[in-house]
Amino acid sequence: MADKSSADRILAAIRAIPPGQVAGYGHVARRAGLPGRARLVARVLRENADPRLPWHRVLRSDGRIAFPPDSEGFEEQTQRLRAEGVDVRQGRVRIAESVPDLDGNLDAALWKPR
DNA sequence: AGGATGACGGGAG
DNA sequence: ACTCCCGCCATCC
Numbered sequence: 001m002a003d004k005s006s007a008d009r010i011l012a013a014i015r016a017i018p019p020g021q022v023a024g025y026g027h028v029a030r031r032a033g034l035p036g037r038a039r040l041v042a043r044v045l046r047e048n049a050d051p052r053l054p055w056h057r058v059l060r061s062d063g064r065i066a067f068p069p070d071s072e073g074f075e076e077q078t079q080r081l082r083a084e085g086v087d088v089r090q091g092r093v094r095i096a097e098s099v100p101d102l103d104g105n106l107d108a109a110l111w112k113p114r
Numbered sequence: 115a116g117g118a119t120g121a122c123g124g125g126a127g
Numbered sequence: 128a129c130t131c132c133c134g135c136c137a138t139c140c
Contacts, residue, residue: 025122038122039136045121066121
């Protein structure tokens with residue numbers, strides 16, 4: 001298993017995402033000091049049990065929700081994001097329209113809008 | 115040891 | 128914008 005410190009840094013990076021904002025797996029990994037470990041971030045989330053963790057703010061680099069469109073997780077995440085005012089359409093988040101300048105706040109949290 | 119797997123990323127067509 | 132394909136990393140047969 002990946003060492004605990006790495007998992008802790010990843011969890012901290014996720015908890016650092018402000019409500020109403022989102023970040024990609026790869027981005028979270030970099031912020032945790034683990035460039036190239038996007039898949040490790042996914043693993044940590046998969047094993048996470050903390051209900052207080054804002055896991056729903058983590059998306060794929062293209063803005064799509066990582067769960068299959070027909071899954072529970074997909075619905076759950078969509079609902080949680082919308083509850084924070086995030087614009088989710090067709091399983092995808094529109095940054096430019098739903099999130100106020102992510103670029104300046106978190107170091108360029110996500111992909112190319114639109 | 116070798117191949118398969120996945121809540122990923124990025125480039126190519 | 129969408130699909131395919133391949134690179135990556137850690138884990139698990």
